[in-house]
Amino acid sequence: MIAFLARRALALVLTLLAATVAIFLLLEVAPGDPALTMMGMNADPEAVEALRRELGLDAPLVTRYATWVLDMAQGDFGTSYTYKTPVSELVAERLAVSAPLTVYALALSTLIAIPAGVFAASRRGRAGDYAVMGLTQAGIATPNFWFAMLLVILFSTVLQLFSAGGFPGWEAGFWAGIKALTLPAVALALPQASILARVMRSALLDAMGEDWMRTARAKGLSRGQAIRRHALRNALIPVLTIIGMQFSFLMAGAIIIENVFFLPGLGRLVFQGVIQQDLIVVKSVVVLLVFAVVLVTLAVDVAYALVDPRLRERRP
Incomplete structure (x- = not known):
C-alpha cells in the first residue's frame, strides 16, 4: 500500500508542477497590462513603468516563474494588486464559503444519485427505471445557472423561505450559513446527481450481469441481498471516479452560481481578478484549485485500493 501511494503521489506532484507552468504561461500571454489597468489608460508612461518595476513585472519570465513557485511553496502567495491585501488572506476568506458549498453540493449529489441509480438498476425496463432515467436526462440538459x-423565483420570491443571495458569514451562526448555501448547493448538485445516477445504474447493471452474481443467487441470496453484498461494491469504482471529478468541477466551476447568488467565494474572486487584471490573485487561486484536484485524485486512488485490493498490486 505504501509503494502504491508513493507512485501515485509522485505522479501527482509532477502533474502539479506541469500545471503551474501551464497556468503561468497562459496568463503571461493573455492580453492586458496589470500596471496599466491599475493606473488607468491615461496614466503617465513613466508612472506605469515605475509600477511595473514595483510589482516585479519587468523581471525575466523564468525569474518571475521561479520566484512565484518558490514563494508559494513557503505559503507566500503574494499581495493582490487590486485589494493591497495578501492573497492568502483573500483565499482563506473566500475558501470559507466555497469549500462548504462544494462539500454540501457533493453530499447532496451523492445522497440523491446512488439510491436513484440503485433503484433504476434494480427495476431495469420497468416504470421506475424509465422515470429515473427521464428525470436524470432533464437534469443533465438543464443549465445549473438557469435552474x-x-x-x-420559487423559494425566495414566491415562498420566501430562503434569501435570494448573499452570505451572512459563519459568525451569524452555523444554520444561518447553511441556509444561505442551500439554494446554491441544490443548483450545483442536481445536474451532477443526474450524471452520477446514470453512471451508478450502468455500473450496477454491468456488475449484476457477472457470473459471480448468478453464483450468489444460486447460493440462496435474494436479488436485493446479492446487490447489497456483492454488486454494489464492485460498481463503486467508476462511481468513485465520477465523484472525484465532480468535486473538482464543483470546486472550480461554481463561478456562475456564486455570481447568481452573490456569494463571496473563490469563483467570484477569480472572476473579479480576471476583470481587474489582478494576475497574482488569478494565478494563485487557480493553482490552489489544481492542488485541490490533485488531492482529490489521490484520495480517489486510495479509495480504489480500499474497494478493490487487487489494484494495489498493479503497476502504473
Missing part, C-alpha cells in the same frame, strides 16, 4: 434562477 438556480428558478430556485430563486
Whole structure:
C-alpha cells in the first residue's frame, strides 16, 4: 500500500508542477497590462513603468516563474494588486464559503444519485427505471445557472423561505450559513446527481450481469441481498471516479452560481481578478484549485485500493 501511494503521489506532484507552468504561461500571454489597468489608460508612461518595476513585472519570465513557485511553496502567495491585501488572506476568506458549498453540493449529489441509480438498476425496463432515467436526462440538459434562477423565483420570491443571495458569514451562526448555501448547493448538485445516477445504474447493471452474481443467487441470496453484498461494491469504482471529478468541477466551476447568488467565494474572486487584471490573485487561486484536484485524485486512488485490493498490486 505504501509503494502504491508513493507512485501515485509522485505522479501527482509532477502533474502539479506541469500545471503551474501551464497556468503561468497562459496568463503571461493573455492580453492586458496589470500596471496599466491599475493606473488607468491615461496614466503617465513613466508612472506605469515605475509600477511595473514595483510589482516585479519587468523581471525575466523564468525569474518571475521561479520566484512565484518558490514563494508559494513557503505559503507566500503574494499581495493582490487590486485589494493591497495578501492573497492568502483573500483565499482563506473566500475558501470559507466555497469549500462548504462544494462539500454540501457533493453530499447532496451523492445522497440523491446512488439510491436513484440503485433503484433504476434494480427495476431495469420497468416504470421506475424509465422515470429515473427521464428525470436524470432533464437534469443533465438543464443549465445549473438557469435552474438556480428558478430556485430563486420559487423559494425566495414566491415562498420566501430562503434569501435570494448573499452570505451572512459563519459568525451569524452555523444554520444561518447553511441556509444561505442551500439554494446554491441544490443548483450545483442536481445536474451532477443526474450524471452520477446514470453512471451508478450502468455500473450496477454491468456488475449484476457477472457470473459471480448468478453464483450468489444460486447460493440462496435474494436479488436485493446479492446487490447489497456483492454488486454494489464492485460498481463503486467508476462511481468513485465520477465523484472525484465532480468535486473538482464543483470546486472550480461554481463561478456562475456564486455570481447568481452573490456569494463571496473563490469563483467570484477569480472572476473579479480576471476583470481587474489582478494576475497574482488569478494565478494563485487557480493553482490552489489544481492542488485541490490533485488531492482529490489521490484520495480517489486510495479509495480504489480500499474497494478493490487487487489494484494495489498493479503497476502504473
